[in-house]
Amino acid sequence: MPELPEVEVVRRGLNQTISKTVITDVDVFWNRMITPPFSSEKFKEVLIGEQIHTVERRGKYLIFLLDHWAMISHLRMEGKFEVSKADEPLKKHTHVVFHLNDNRQLRYLDVRKFGRFALVPIDKQDEYGPIQKLGPEPTPETFKILDFQNRLSKTSRAIKTVILDQQVVAGVGNIYADESLFEAKINPQKPANKLNEEETKHLHEAIIDVIGRAVQAGGSTIRSYKNTFGEEGHFQVLLNVYGKKNEACPRCGTPIEKIKVGQRGTHFCPNCQIYIDDDKKGAL
Structure with a gap:
């Protein structure tokens, strides 16, 4: 999409x-x-x-x-x-x-x-x-960190699901959600209300950064996307985790995994994006 x-x-x-x-x-x-x-x-x-x-x-x-x-x-x-x-x-x-x-x-x-x-x-x-019903655009001018923190604090949904919610931040889809979470070193399954202040800040910055760089690169052509001139995007060559199942993480070399979060295919590094669920006493 x-x-x-x-x-x-x-x-x-x-x-x-x-x-x-x-x-x-x-x-x-x-x-x-x-x-x-x-x-x-x-x-x-x-x-x-x-x-x-x-x-x-x-x-x-x-x-x-x-x-x-x-x-x-x-x-x-x-x-x-x-x-x-x-x-x-x-x-x-x-x-x-x-x-x-x-x-x-x-x-x-x-x-x-x-x-x-x-x-x-x-x-x-x-x-x-x-x-x-749309939330703010993911730009420094409109996407305010305090509002984002407030939103996250009120839900226990997986953070990947939350940032896909167009009422939380407009325009973020599956590709850029995975890339933003990787950049912020946050596990996509972590409940939103369990992110600490530093994690929330890093994710907020990552969303703005990833979206901004993707626009500059003309978007990502994964399947059939082309712009009005019939040209493909170029950001797909810069993707770190999305579509990279079993490939080496560019940070640590661990194979990228693909799981389902909220019924959406989700790519992440199990080493860089660790989440220990205290309730379940296990690593996700």
Whole structure:
């Protein structure tokens, strides 16, 4: 699934390529991608003639700011946008096409068809339910350590599960959760309320650092992710633990293990990220 770094790179690419263009027509080939109460026909009707002023991002959501509407897009597992000339053949898995006034098309492709589009009036974009529930962006300006400490102190859920919670911090997914926990030397199974002040500080810093470096590297291409220009990300070559099962830990040489935490595949170093559960009297 594209996480914050990948979505941010897509946002930047879209602003470079389609900003100030006008939508002249819309094709929807998979109606379920349009979120009620809008039908695919109504979605098409209200978008014709709208100018794309800019594209913003909140967490993993892309927000297209038009004349009268905010079009909110979530890429889900494998969604992607491509900008193509109007006469180029449609690729397989193309489900929504926005015709632009410069003889180009903004095309949305999605192998699994999980992506969604929602429309809200431009002056009510902040009232969109899923976005209202999002936690802070993982930046020094918005992701405050005291708020993070307070959140962790109130739950005994595994710390990996907690930092995947979009209400705690927006945009962190499986890849960057594993990488942040490794950088902070924290076991992903450790209950959040058992992290001490120093561990919480290190994890807070690691999340900001890992996400920031991933954005700079263009995100991570693990399966099918490509940016708006069809380019793969580069951060995957810098990953320390994610997808590295049985490979040597870059810090200590211990084989990386993969377990399930909250039903999510989780990679960690059993030597660098030790957690002794006092209640169970054993190492996890």
